[in-house]
Amino acid sequence: MVTQAGAARRSRSKFELYMWFFTRVSGILMLLMGAYSIIYANLMGGRGVMDAGAELRWAFFPISFHVSSTDVELTPNFQNPFWQFYSLLLFAFAATHGANGIRVILKDYVRHPVLLAWLNAMLFVLWLAIMGAAVYLVFAAQGA
C-alpha cells in the first residue's frame, strides 16, 4: 500500500537522482567536447590564424559565427552539418545543465512553495525559449 504522498516523494527523488546523474554526465561530456573542438579547430586550419579568444569561443560553442572574425576559411571545415549537430548537442547539454543548476539554487533559497512553483515554471519557459533560439541560430542563421 503506497500512500499518495509517499509515491510523490519517491517519484520526486527519482527525478532528483536522474538530474544528479545528468549533471555529472553532461559536465564531463562538455569538457571532453570542448577539448575536441579546440584540437579540431587547429587541425582544420586554425593554427597560427585564430587568436586565443576565437579558439575559446569555438570551444564553448562551435558555430561559424564564433570564428567569422578570424581569417580561417569557414567552408567546408568550420561550417558543415557535423559541427551544426555538434554545437546543438553541446548547447542542449549546457542549457539543461544550467537550468537544472538554477532550479537547485531556487530550491535552496526560495521558501514560499507557490513562488517556487512560479519561478520553476518561468525557468522551464526560459529553457524552452533558449533551446528554440539555439536551434534557429545553429540551423537557420548560419552564414547570415
Next chain:
Amino acid sequence: MSKLARVSIPQAIAYRGGQPMTAWLLHRLAGIGIVLFVGMHVFAGFILYAIPGGTANTVANALTEFYEARPMQIFVLFAVLYHGLNGLRIVVLDMWPSLHRYHREAMWVQWAVFLPLFLIPAFLIAIGAKVG
C-alpha cells in the same frame, strides 16, 4: 536536499569555511555567472540574426559589445574553467569515495591545474595573440 538555515548576512560573511567553502561559493557564483551572461549573449544573438531589422537593435548591439569586450571574455573563461574543473573534482571524489581522505589535497591539485590553464589563455586573450 539542503536544510533551510536562518542566518543574517553578517553571520554568513563571518562564517569561515576555508577552502571547501571557497570552492562551493566560487562554483555557485561561476555557475550563475555562466547562465546569466551566456544566456544573455544567446538572446542578443537571436535578436541580431533572427528578427528582421535586428542588426540595428540598440540593446542587442550593446549586449554583444559588452560580451565581446576582453575583460568579459576573461571573466567567462574564468567561470567556465573553474566550474568545469571543480565539477570534475566533485565527480572524481563521488566516483571513488575512498579518495575523500585526500579531499584537501584534491583542492590544491585543482588550483595547480586551474591556474596555468586559466592564466596563459587569459594573458593571450588580453594581448590578442594568435596561437597554435
